[in-house]
Amino acid sequence: MLRLASSSETRALLLKNADIAFKQESVDFDEEQIIASSPKNFVYQATVGKYEANLKAFGYKDYPLLVADTVVTSQNQILRKAKCVDDARNILMTQSGSITSIITCFIYQSVEKKVIDISQTDYIFKPFDMDDLDRYLESGEWRGKAGACMVEGFCKSYIKEVRGFESTAMGLSVEVLKRFL
Numbered sequence: 001m002l003r004l005a006s007s008s009e010t011r012a013l014l015l016k017n018a019d020i021a022f023k024q025e026s027v028d029f030d031e032e033q034i035i036a037s038s039p040k041n042f043v044y045q046a047t048v049g050k051y052e053a054n055l056k057a058f059g060y061k062d063y064p065l066l067v068a069d070t071v072v073t074s075q076n077q078i079l080r081k082a083k084c085v086d087d088a089r090n091i092l093m094t095q096s097g098s099i100t101s102i103i104t105c106f107i108y109q110s111v112e113k114k115v116i117d118i119s120q121t122d123y124i125f126k127p128f129d130m131d132d133l134d135r136y137l138e139s140g141e142w143r144g145k146a147g148a149c150m151v152e153g154f155c156k157s158y159i160k161e162v163r164g165f166e167s168t169a170m171g172l173s174v175e176v177l178k179r180f181l
Contacts, residue, residue: 001021001022001023001063002020002021002022002023002063002064002065002066002108002110003022003023003024003025003054003058003060003062003063003064003065003066004022004023004024004025004026004066005025005026005027005050005051005054005058005065005066005067006024006026006050006066006067006068006171007024007026008068008171008172010152010170010171010172011068011170011171011172012024014167014170014171014172014174015172015174017174018174018177018178020174020177020178020181022066023063025058026050026054026067027053027054027057028053029046029049029050029052029053029054030049031046031049031069034046034049036078039071039073039078039101039103040103040105040118040120042071042078043069043070043071043103043104043105043118044105044118046069046071046105047067047068047069047105047106047107047116048107050067050068050069051065051067051107051109054067055109060109060110060111061111064108064109064110064111065107065108065109065110066106066107066108066109066177067106067107068104068105068106068107068171068172069104069105070102070103070104070105070146070169070171071102071103071146071147072095072100072101072102072103072146072147072149073100073101073102073103073147074094074095074098074099074100074101074147075094075098077094079091079094079095079100079146079147079148079149080146080147081143081144081145081146081147081148082142082143082145082148085137087148088137088142088143088148089133089137091147091148091149092128092133092136092137092142092147092148092149093128095125095128095147095149095155096125096127096128096133096158097125097126097127097128098124098125099122099123099124099125100122100123100125100147100149101120101121101122101123102120102121102122102123102146102147102149102151102168102169103118103119103120103168104118104119104120104121104168104169104171104172104173105117105118105119106172106173106176106177108177108180113180115177115180117173117176117177119164119165119168119173119176120164120168121162121163121164121165121166121168121169122162122163122164123151123155123159123161123162123169124159124160124161124162125155125158125159125160126158126159126160127158128158132154132157133154136153136154141153141154142154151166151169151170152166152170
């Protein structure tokens with residue numbers, strides 16, 4: 001059993017589907033304060049910030065601690081969570097017909113070991129259909145998603161090629177984590 005220090009339903013589902021026992025509870029960390037020169041540096045800083053906040057709140061003696069963060073990047077831009085529908089449209093248009101990289105970092109801390117992993121999955125997208133994009137934006141499913149991207153949802157039908165684990169793109173590299181459990 002581990003403590004998933006994340007409110008992400010997708011990360012919880014990934015752990016459940018991987019048959020990894022967990023309890024889910026976390027404290028917040030404000031990512032807006034991060035200044036980073038690269039997407040990998042950003043996701044690492046965000047994960048360390050979450051790790052430190054949750055370590056202080058819960059420790060890792062009773063349950064191993066697992067924290068994670070994900071960043072989306074395309075055309076040399078870090079694509080954060082969209083603040084409004086126009087922001088989401090601009091972020092998604094950056095990805096349309098382009099290579100989009102989704103980078104996930106996790107920190108796993110138990111009494112026996114500490115593991116830090118940064119994994120990347122690249123998606124090559126076909127150009128998005130504008131009517132389909134409008135329906136997705138109206139649905140609001142993009143809210144709270146890094147890069148407004150849902151590779152398991154809206155973006156799935158536009159994938160031409162994938163390089164890496166889908167779980168990494170969904171927010172937790174379970175294939176990597178399982179090696180250490």
